[in-house]
Amino acid sequence: MSWKAANVLGLGAVVFGLWPATVAKADDQQLVEDYLLTRGASGAVVRPITDDYVGRTFPSFSFFGVIFRQYPIAVLCPKRRI
Numbered sequence: 001m002s003w004k005a006a007n008v009l010g011l012g013a014v015v016f017g018l019w020p021a022t023v024a025k026a027d028d029q030q031l032v033e034d035y036l037l038t039r040g041a042s043g044a045v046v047r048p049i050t051d052d053y054v055g056r057t058f059p060s061f062s063f064f065g066v067i068f069r070q071y072p073i074a075v076l077c078p079k080r081r082i
Helices: 002-017 026-036 052-057
Strands: 046-049 063-067
Touching: 026 046, 026 063
Parallel strands: none
Antiparallel strands: 046 063
């Protein structure tokens, strides 16, 4: 996994983990996808992390994996805005 993809994944977990639990349960995946679109990321695959250990350890948080495909056509990660 490249540094930029890991950065986006970590940022998504942190940003959306801080939302209140009532909002977090409703449409988390859509929130992540909307955030990626505002950052200029297109073609990303967003998948929820549904591991039992993660669910028990962080019961009121939602985690998602964001994947930028590399094969057959590479999709670049969004450029960082300063």
